[in-house]
Amino acid sequence: MTITCFIRYQIDPFQRPAFTRYAEAWGRIIPRCGGNLMGYFLPHEGSNDVAWGLVAFDSLAAYERYRAALKADDEGRANFEMAQSLRFILREERTWLEAVPSTLNQSREVTP
Numbered sequence: 001m002t003i004t005c006f007i008r009y010q011i012d013p014f015q016r017p018a019f020t021r022y023a024e025a026w027g028r029i030i031p032r033c034g035g036n037l038m039g040y041f042l043p044h045e046g047s048n049d050v051a052w053g054l055v056a057f058d059s060l061a062a063y064e065r066y067r068a069a070l071k072a073d074d075e076g077r078a079n080f081e082m083a084q085s086l087r088f089i090l091r092e093e094r095t096w097l098e099a100v101p102s103t104l105n106q107s108r109e110v111t112p
Contacts, residue, residue, distance in 0.1 A: 003060065004038065007053040008093045015088035016042065019051060022088070025079045030055055033069035033076065034062065049090075 011019050023040035030037040038054035057063040070076045083089050 002056055002058060002099055003063070004054055004056045004097045004099065005063070006095045006097050007055070008095070009051040009053065009089050010049055010091035011051050012088045012090060013043075013048040015086065018082075018086050018088040022079060022083055023051075023053065025075065026053070029070070029073060029076045029079060030066075033073055034066040 009019070020042065023042075026040065027037060034057075036056040038056055041052040043050055057066060
């Protein structure tokens with residue numbers, strides 16, 4: 001079973017570049033620690049203070065291994081500390097999701 005951690009961030013819209021740096025760092029850290037980073041997303045239109053992150057794991061046991069690796073990762077700790085010191089994340093919510101496999105990676109059919 002694949003599970004996905006869906007993270008909703010309320011960010012300070014005036015510190016968008018800081019959140020971008022934070023997300024880019026996770027692009028290196030999460031895969032190294034065992035997570036499957038599906039992506040980080042910044043607001044484009046509409047609300048200017050909500051960002052998203054999605055990280056998938058093969059199982060809850062894989063997530064627990066990831067958490068242990070993350071705690072031991074120097075760059076991961078530094079990234080958390082940077083976010084705390086700059087305070088660009090105002091709120092963070094996590095929801096765990098299970099995919100409906102037959103709906104994944106569907107693309108638009110192109111007709112000639």
